Amino acid sequence: DIAMTQSPLSLPVTPGEPASISCRSSQSLLHTNGNYFFDWYLQKQGQSPQLLIYWGFLRASGVPDRFSGSVSGTDFTLKISRVEAEDVGVYYCMQGLQTPYTFGQGTKLEIK
């Protein structure tokens, strides 16, 4: 199975400040079609996860442009340019290149 390792697991952030979450996969997630089969999700308290970033760096429909994703080899990064109160929740990375799909442990973002 492909292991997904997220860091940090807890992230206190001051509103208006930037935030960054990392995820490393145990093997390349680059598909033969040229896409990275890698997503970022946000799960707010009491809700189901919502897609933020797909294929490594593409923003899902309706996601604010303060969210961005980047890829470097097997390292993936989610950046929030200016954190807002509504960004609080648990962020998960996920690989969908091969079954079983696997998720990172989750990063809990909280407001200072």
Added chain:
Amino acid sequence: EVPLVESGGDLVQPGESLRLSCAASGYSFSKYWMHWVRQVPGRGLVWVSRINIDGTVTDYADAVTGRFTISRDNARNKLFLQMTNLRVEDTAVYYCVRDLAGREGFWGPGTLVTVSS
């Protein structure tokens, strides 16, 4: 209109069976691979199973292989998860997910399955 709504979650005893359903609406259900993902309350996300657009390809996590069966009815826009020989460790919220790892990924609100004696 919520695109995906799960149902069928319940409290059952170990060894019993349960069938989860997921009703899709507002989009072309038959065009998307569908998945089940589960989450123990307060814990992380675990992929369970997937099915292709016409139901001819299915995959399962090792923990449920041989006990769970995923299926779909495109005429009724429904996804199913038949769960047999349930174990305490199957207790979780089960999410129906459209297009996981794709550009139109969407998760239903989930249904709680509790396995306890």
